[in-house]
Amino acid sequence: MKREPSTAHAPSYYAASAHPQPLRPALDTALDVDVCIIGAGYTGLSAGLHLAEAGFSVAIVETARVGWGASGRNGGQIVNSYSRDLDVIESRYGVDTARALGSMAFEGGRIIRERIARYGIDCDLKDGGVFAAITPNQFAHLQKQHALWQRYGHTRLQLLDRAQTREVVASERYCGALLDLSGGHIHPLNLALGQAAAFESLGGRIFEDSPAIRVERSFRPVVHTAHGSVTASFVIVAGNAYLGGLVPELAARSMPCGTQVIATEPLGALADTLLPQDYCVEDCNYLLDYFRLSADKRLLFGGGVIYGARDPAHVESLVVPKLLKVFPQLANVRIDYAWTGNFLLTLSRMPQMGRIDHNIYYSQGCSGHGITFTHLAGRLLAEVLQGQATRFDAFAKLPHLPFPGGRLLRIPFTALGAWYYDLRDRLGV
Numbered sequence: 092m093k094r095e096p097s098t099a100h101a102p103s104y105y106a107a108s109a110h111p112q113p114l115r116p117a118l119d120t121a122l123d124v125d126v127c128i129i130g131a132g133y134t135g136l137s138a139g140l141h142l143a144e145a146g147f148s149v150a151i152v153e154t155a156r157v158g159w160g161a162s163g164r165n166g167g168q169i170v171n172s173y174s175r176d177l178d179v180i181e182s183r184y185g186v187d188t189a190r191a192l193g194s195m196a197f198e199g200g201r202i203i204r205e206r207i208a209r210y211g212i213d214c215d216l217k218d219g220g221v222f223a224a225i226t227p228n229q230f231a232h233l234q235k236q237h238a239l240w241q242r243y244g245h246t247r248l249q250l251l252d253r254a255q256t257r258e259v260v261a262s263e264r265y266c267g268a269l270l271d272l273s274g275g276h277i278h279p280l281n282l283a284l285g286q287a288a289a290f291e292s293l294g295g296r297i298f299e300d301s302p303a304i305r306v307e308r309s310f311r312p313v314v315h316t317a318h319g320s321v322t323a324s325f326v327i328v329a330g331n332a333y334l335g336g337l338v339p340e341l342a343a344r345s346m347p348c349g350t351q352v353i354a355t356e357p358l359g360a361l362a363d364t365l366l367p368q369d370y371c372v373e374d375c376n377y378l379l380d381y382f383r384l385s386a387d388k389r390l391l392f393g394g395g396v397i398y399g400a401r402d403p404a405h406v407e408s409l410v411v412p413k414l415l416k417v418f419p420q421l422a423n424v425r426i427d428y429a430w431t432g433n434f435l436l437t438l439s440r441m442p443q444m445g446r447i448d449h450n451i452y453y454s455q456g457c458s459g460h461g462i463t464f465t466h467l468a469g470r471l472l473a474e475v476l477q478g479q480a481t482r483f484d485a486f487a488k489l490p491h492l493p494f495p496g497g498r499l500l501r502i503p504f505t506a507l508g509a510w511y512y513d514l515r516d517r518l519g520v
């Protein structure tokens with residue numbers, strides 16, 4: 092029977108330029124599988140694909156459509172490592188933990204490239220990502236980060252002075268930069284769709300328009316949807332910022348936040364003058380801007396954070412002033428798309444992985460930098476379900492702290508903290 096989707100993708104440039112995808116069925120029966128995954132973003136798809144490759148029977152239930160959440164509408168920037176630097180990890184959690192996490196900090200980016208190559212995923216992959224410093228303090232920090240990442244074996248980095256930065260980003264805003272040649276960018280929704288197709292080619296099943304409404308905890312847990320259920324040996328919860336209250340333990344220690352992206356009209360030759368090497372760029376501010384070109388030469392520009400993830404009424408009016416600070420030469424370009432999406436913030440800015448009971452696993456909360464980590468997370472989740480827990484446990488043992496202020500006050504408290512750091516950026520201290 093033909094089914095109309097009840098939940099469409101956000102009205103993004105990505106949805107408008109996505110490869111055709113099948114409309115997947117909603118779950119309307121009782122299934123029994125090895126692993127049931129809740130959520131078809133990168134975390135769920137990456138875990139599902141690793142598990143299907145290892146011979147597990149896997150079903151994914153998705154509230155909306157594949158890549159409907161952050162994975163299908165993000166900035167598309169392949170950023171290595173974590174939302175906290177390795178030196179912060181070292182000072183907070185000790186040398187052994189830093190060494191364990193450092194040894195995995197560049198693996199997510201490699202997994203993405205392996206998947207693209209192995210399954211022939213067409214998602215506009217481009218190499219090279221730039222961290223751009225606005226102030227001398229930020230450039231000094233990038234110099235430290237350069238040395239730090241090299242200490243962890245990552246050598247594909249170059250520091251750029253002001254003049255060299257100007258050659259890769261046609262903006263007067265930056266005084267220096269760090270170029271990571273193993274960074275890069277992708278069409279995020281097509282990456283998700285390609286992995287979904289790969290997963291299905293190995294026998295994995297995906298059910299769209301099928302929100303999990305209850306997880307029955309038992310020896311073999313059962314994930315219930317409105318019209319069906321999946322009984323499994325293991326459940327993986329991968330709903331991230333869109334999970335709501337399904338698993339109360341996870342909601343208590345994280346906070347959904349919104350960030351906004353716009354896409355200009357195609358800029359033709361002008362695009363090549365803005366970013367001649369086609370690298371993606373993010374600045375070093377606490378509330379950072381990020382931008383890059385699409386395959387059809389639009390500028391995709393994102394920035395700003397809304398704590399608590401209310402959808403803003405006018406995305407364009409929030410983001411265009413930021414864009415014009417970087418590229419005043421774009422004052423007259425048309426904005427074709429503007430959208431918002433939610434990522435999940437944790438107090439420590441480190442991702443949260445762990446187990447509930449002995450058979451429900453989760454990974455969430457990349458705090459804004461999740462494209463690479465979610466792909467690593469999928470591999471670690473697959474490893475732990477196959478009995479290899481060491482690398483998973485390196486993350487699972489990190490403390491998952493609640494936000495100060497509890498559910499009522501966590502949003503204003505966090506916004507106040509962000510205001511303080513934003514002010515420091517503006518003052519250049």
Ligand SMILES: Cc1cc2nc3c(=O)[nH]c(=O)nc-3n(C[C@H](O)[C@H](O)[C@H](O)COP(=O)(O)OP(=O)(O)OC[C@H]3O[C@@H](n4cnc5c(N)ncnc54)[C@H](O)[C@@H]3O)c2cc1C
Pocket residue numbers: 129130131132133134135152153154155156157158159160161162163164165166167168169170301302303304329330331332333334335337350351352381393431432433434454455457458459460461462463465
């Ligand atoms: C606008 C934006 C820009 C970003 N830019 C970048 C960037 O440039 N680089 C970077 O590294 N990171 C970026 N991020 C972060 C990155 O996109 C995320 O960390 C990552 O995509 C999270 O993947 P995920 O699979 O964990 O979650 P999601 O992609 O959000 O997927 C979760 C899925 O679970 C489903 N779900 C939730 N609850 C249920 C339920 N009860 N039943 C069934 N399904 C459920 C949702 O519908 C959703 O599809 C950005 C995020 C946003 C929002």
